[in-house]
Amino acid sequence: MELVLQHATLVNGRTIDIVIANGIIVELAAAGQGKAETSIDCSGLYVSSGWIDLHVHAMAELAPYGDDIDEIGIKQGVTTIVDAGSCGADRIDALQERAAIAKTRVLSFLNISHIGLERVDELSRLAWLDEQRLAAALNRHKDFIIGLKARISRSVVKELGLEPLTIARKWSKRYGLPLMVHIGSGPPNITDVIGQLQRDDIVTHFLNGKANNLFTESGQPIEALLAAIARGVRLDVGHGTASFSFETAEKAKAAGIHPDTISTDIYRNNRMNGPVYSLADTMSKFLLLGYSLQQVVMMVTEHAAAILSRPELGSISIGGAADITLFELRQEAKRLVDSEGQERLAEQHIKVRGVVRDGTYNAC
Ligand SMILES: [Zn+2]
Structure with missing residues (x-):
């Protein structure tokens, strides 16, 4: 099955389309240019190779x-x-x-x-x-x-x-x-x-x-x-x-x-x-x-x-396994605690939104 992640932003700030077929990344296209049977709009989301x-x-x-x-x-x-x-x-x-x-x-x-x-x-x-x-x-x-x-x-x-x-x-x-x-x-x-x-x-x-x-x-x-x-x-x-x-x-x-x-x-x-x-x-x-x-x-x-x-x-590269994590850098306060019970208030945090594993998309 073919899948395209559209308007996906890499952590270096570049926005691209990632085209996937048979569990493999087959094309990295300019944003909006990738074509496949199924598309997922990743506007506002970051992507990286699977964590x-x-x-x-x-x-x-x-x-x-x-x-x-x-x-x-x-x-x-x-x-x-x-x-x-x-x-x-x-x-x-x-x-x-x-x-x-x-x-x-x-x-x-x-x-x-x-x-x-x-x-x-x-x-x-x-x-x-x-x-x-x-x-x-x-x-x-x-x-x-x-x-x-x-x-x-x-x-x-x-x-x-x-x-x-x-x-x-x-x-x-x-x-x-x-x-x-x-x-x-x-x-x-x-x-x-x-x-x-x-x-x-x-x-x-x-x-x-x-x-x-x-x-x-x-x-x-x-x-x-x-x-x-x-x-x-x-x-x-x-x-x-x-x-x-x-x-x-x-x-x-x-x-x-x-x-x-x-x-x-x-x-x-x-x-x-x-x-x-x-x-x-x-x-x-x-x-x-x-x-x-x-x-x-x-x-x-x-x-x-x-x-x-x-x-x-x-890394996200053509010919590589389509293991990809989609996430958001949410500008919203969150309390984070360490193993000593110390709490800190973060002004932003990472929230996972989806994952592609072996070419199949799963929402998170
Ligand atoms: Zn352990």
């Missing part, structure tokens, strides 16, 4: 960290979600089966613990770190698993301290996959955690406001963070229930340290009851912090696609 949320929890039956794929995907204007370690080797087959029938594109970071988030202390026993099971899972799901995930904070690793991270780093190198590391309360100490991360690894929750965070009281980045950035470690927001602080984000921005990617760490409870609610709301918090719309959109498109090693998912 990518690099940190979600998409295994519905896991509690507390679970949700339905399309609820946190296309219903929110997000065409690609990356499950961040809900599943280890034991359940990854089930996640992949569901992903295959969902409308949203799903990719996964495999939890290095084979039990994944069946428990929330999944890295507290060495018996749950089983290389044979991990290798077999990676072998079964080569295109689906894009990295490894290790949650390195006190309540997850308990007495094992840094040992799970040392193993994660070893496996990351051995299997050639980037490692996403969740940071939080210590021990282990944040300096020791960040010190082990290498080029292309990702630190998620980097703007958390907990005691063991990446910025000093006076707002300076710790030395280990600067060294990690210099090595090519990437910084991901992973907002979550407890991991995004406006104050920490302000310190980071003032120090010239910016997110590579904005992600939600969304699951049922923080979607329905806050403080996350959606990727759009999370992006709006960065507008409020003073980032431009272009910067914010880049963090959920181009930058995220680069981390996935799928640059084609991060």
Whole structure:
């Protein structure tokens, strides 16, 4: 089926028509010039390549960290979600089966613990770190698993301290996959955690406001963070229930340290009851912090696609998949809250209006 998005404004301010056929973008025409069987008037709306949320929890039956794929995907204007370690080797087959029938594109970071988030202390026993099971899972799901995930904070690793991270780093190198590391309360100490991360690894929750965070009281980045950035470690927001602080984000921005990617760490409870609610709301918090719309959109498109090693998912281009997000920059006040319960009044916010996934349009 053919579809044209008419008078769609890109974040660089240019207005164009986007013609889509068979799930592919076939033409970028001057505004008003694109022709197809079905047309959608996008006057007043922005479009970008489909948003990518690099940190979600998409295994519905896991509690507390679970949700339905399309609820946190296309219903929110997000065409690609990356499950961040809900599943280890034991359940990854089930996640992949569901992903295959969902409308949203799903990719996964495999939890290095084979039990994944069946428990929330999944890295507290060495018996749950089983290389044979991990290798077999990676072998079964080569295109689906894009990295490894290790949650390195006190309540997850308990007495094992840094040992799970040392193993994660070893496996990351051995299997050639980037490692996403969740940071939080210590021990282990944040300096020791960040010190082990290498080029292309990702630190998620980097703007958390907990005691063991990446910025000093006076707002300076710790030395280990600067060294990690210099090595090519990437910084991901992973907002979550407890991991995004406006104050920490302000310190980071003032120090010239910016997110590579904005992600939600969304699951049922923080979607329905806050403080996350959606990727759009999370992006709006960065507008409020003073980032431009272009910067914010880049963090959920181009930058995220680069981390996935799928640059084609991060731009609107002829011959590329027709995954597109349609949204509005609404000039209307909205209260936004962080994980510390701090509320800020935004004068504008991003509202999703529709999404094209694999060539099919869905209103949001
Ligand atoms: Zn998470």
